Amino acid sequence: EAQVTQNPRYLITVTGKKLTVTCSQNMNHEYMSWYRQDPGLGLRQIYYSMNVEVTDKGDVPEGYKVSRKEKRNFPLILESPSPNQTSLYFCASSLTQVTYEQYFGPGTRLTVT
C-alpha cells in the first residue's frame, strides 16, 4: 500500500531533550516536506527536500533540523525542544517538486513540557 509513515504518533518530552521524528514513504517520491499544524494557523511548512541531499527552509525552520540521506526517509530533528514546539507535525511527499499533489502521513502529536 502506498503510504507515508511517521513515528512516533504521540510523544511527550521535556524541554531540551533531543528528539527525532521519523518519516518514510514507499512511493519513490522525490519531494518531501514537514509541516506543523497549530490552531488557527493552518499548516505551516518547516523544511522541505527536493531530492536526496537537497534540503531547504520553509516558513518556520527555527529550532528544527532535517536530513535526506535516502530518498525514502526524511527525519525531523529537534536538537533542544522548547514548549513553543508543542504542535501536531505532518510529513508529506509528492512525486516531484512541481507535482503539487502531496500525500500526508498520519501526524505526530508532540508535547514539550
Next chain:
Amino acid sequence: GQQLNQSPQSMFIQEGEDVSMNCTSSSIFNTWLWYKQEPGEGPVLLIALYKAGELTSNGRLTAQFGITRKDSFLNISASIPSDVGIYFCAGPVSPDKLIFGTGTRLQVFP
C-alpha cells in the same frame, strides 16, 4: 507573506444540506488544491484544479477554479456525517512550495 483566506471558518449543518466554502488570495495561482482532514488523520487530497474556470467533481464534491485565478470554491452536495472534518485549500507560491489556508471546519448533525 502570501496568505490564503478561507471562509467560513466553521460550519454547523444538518445532514442532507448542501455546503459551500471558498478560498481567496491576493495573488494569482495557477493551481488550486482542496484537502480534507478527518479527526486524528493527515490531510487527504480531494480535488486538484489546473485551469482557470475549471470545474471538477469527485463524487458529491465539486470544486471550481475561479476565473480571476485568485479564488476557488468547494461545494458538497447532500452532506452526510462522514463529511465531518477540516477542509483546506492550498496553492503553490513557487515551484517547490505550497501554502495552505487556515481551513473550514465542518460539523454535520444527523
